[in-house]
Amino acid sequence: MTFPSGHQGISRAFILLVFCFLLVIALKMTAYLVTILVVSLVLAMLTYPLMERLRKKGLSDILAVSVVTGIAFLLILILVALTVFGFSTLVKDLPLYQVELTQRIGEIEGTLTGFGFSGVLATAPTPDLKYVADLVVSSVTGIGDLILYLFFIGVTTFFLLLELPRLPERLKKIPALKDGKVSELSRMSQYMIGFVVVRTEANAVHGLLFGGTLFLMGVHAALLWGVLTFFLGYIPYIGLILASLPAIFFAWLQFGWWGAAAVIALVCILNLVVENPVFSYLAARKFQMPALVVVLSVIIWGWILGIAGMIFAVPITLGILILFQCSDELAWVNTLLGVDQLFVKDPGQEPPRG
Numbered sequence: 001m002t003f004p005s006g007h008q009g010i011s012r013a014f015i016l017l018v019f020c021f022l023l024v025i026a027l028k029m030t031a032y033l034v035t036i037l038v039v040s041l042v043l044a045m046l047t048y049p050l051m052e053r054l055r056k057k058g059l060s061d062i063l064a065v066s067v068v069t070g071i072a073f074l075l076i077l078i079l080v081a082l083t084v085f086g087f088s089t090l091v092k093d094l095p096l097y098q099v100e101l102t103q104r105i106g107e108i109e110g111t112l113t114g115f116g117f118s119g120v121l122a123t124a125p126t127p128d129l130k131y132v133a134d135l136v137v138s139s140v141t142g143i144g145d146l147i148l149y150l151f152f153i154g155v156t157t158f159f160l161l162l163e164l165p166r167l168p169e170r171l172k173k174i175p176a177l178k179d180g181k182v183s184e185l186s187r188m189s190q191y192m193i194g195f196v197v198v199r200t201e202a203n204a205v206h207g208l209l210f211g212g213t214l215f216l217m218g219v220h221a222a223l224l225w226g227v228l229t230f231f232l233g234y235i236p237y238i239g240l241i242l243a244s245l246p247a248i249f250f251a252w253l254q255f256g257w258w259g260a261a262a263v264i265a266l267v268c269i270l271n272l273v274v275e276n277p278v279f280s281y282l283a284a285r286k287f288q289m290p291a292l293v294v295v296l297s298v299i300i301w302g303w304i305l306g307i308a309g310m311i312f313a314v315p316i317t318l319g320i321l322i323l324f325q326c327s328d329e330l331a332w333v334n335t336l337l338g339v340d341q342l343f344v345k346d347p348g349q350e351p352p353r354g
Contacts, residue, residue: 016330027304035308036149040156041319042312044164045193046200047072051161065161073154079227086224093220100253107256188322188343196315203233206240206274210247213266219259220250234311236294240271290338293317318342 027034047068054064090097168186211226219225225247232239244267252260297317301309309316324330325343334340 024300024304031305035305036152036156038305038312038316039153039308040160042196042315043072043153043157044160045196045315047157047161048164048193049197051164055165061162061165065158068161069154069158072157076150079230082223082227086221086227090221090224097220097250097253104253104256185322185326188325191343192315192318192322195318199234199314202274203230206230206233206270209270209274210244210266214247214251214263217251217259217262218254219247219263220254222247231311234314235298236314237291238298239311240267289314289317289342293337293339 050071051064051068054067055061059067171185207226207228207230210229211222211224214222214225225243228246229240229243232243235242244263248260248263248267251263255262294314294317298310298313301313301316303309305312321334321337321339322343324333325340331340334343
């Protein structure tokens with residue numbers, strides 16, 4: 001690894017910055033296509049370990065990919081069905097929630113009056129939950145566009161899985177990737193695949209426990225909040241917090257402050273249990289990226305690709321950092337960001353299971 005030095009190094013750094021700026025603009029302009037490729041790549045990483053197991057058992061590539069694609073399609077269909085069912089139930093019961101909201105606001109007004117702050121909320125309009133629901137629905141892609149979007153993702157993932165087993169041999173033919181670079185790239189790619197698999201497993205456990213507990217508590221649309229926790233759990237630091245806010249709000253509507261406090265306590269307990277012991281058990285290697293790098297990646301990819309960019313910000317960033325690490329001229333960027341230790345091969349260290 002070499003760091004740029006002198007006028008030549010400054011020129012290279014400047015050219016790199018200009019290239020990154022132009023690349024970001026290009027990605028922003030082609031966000032729809034890039035999102036399809038990113039989601040397909042993540043799905044391929046999630047399903048590739050299962051495909052490899054099937055191939056080792058004697059199944060042909062096309063048959064193994066077909067089985068994996070069928071299982072993935074079924075799981076996605078279940079998640080979509082749960083989301084649609086939960087949201088439709090939520091919309092159907094909006095009049096009930098509006099009544100409960102009016103009652104809770106009246107209780108707050110009574111409490112404030114007891115402390116001498118009468119009339120504070122009397123002039124403020126009551127939030128219209130139906131308007132909020134309509135706003136959310138209008139912001140979601142139309143059903144036709146969504147089906148087309150999922151079709152493109154499915155087709156791209158299918159053919160990407162077919163090509164992945166042949167990729168190492170093709171990389172060996174590239175002159176710039178000789179002298180062990182291909183094996184190094186493969187090793188680091190295994191870590192990234194392991195991270196995505198482990199993160200998904202942890203999110204599934206978190207979403208199942210959270211949604212199941214809310215269902216037993218009787219919180220409105222508990223299944224929807226469980227699915228939301230699964231998806232938003234990919235967003236570092238803030239994802240699980242954002243996913244818990246609707247559940248806390250509806251628990252407050254139903255049961256008052258004690259209900260909201262119970263859900264907050266549940267969120268804290270699950271974060272301690274799932275994000276520490278469970279995630280540490282599933283992951284053989286921790287990906288401790290600096291907080292600034294993680295936050296900036298979420299902001300940048302969220303701006304470029306929207307919610308999909310925020311959800312998959314860490315896998316995308318890991319992929320770019322791997323490319324940097326494999327380049328003798330760009331490895332210094334990882335050292336500067338403080339992430340070069342992620343790719344150091346420890347003796348006896350195995351990639352995350354998957």
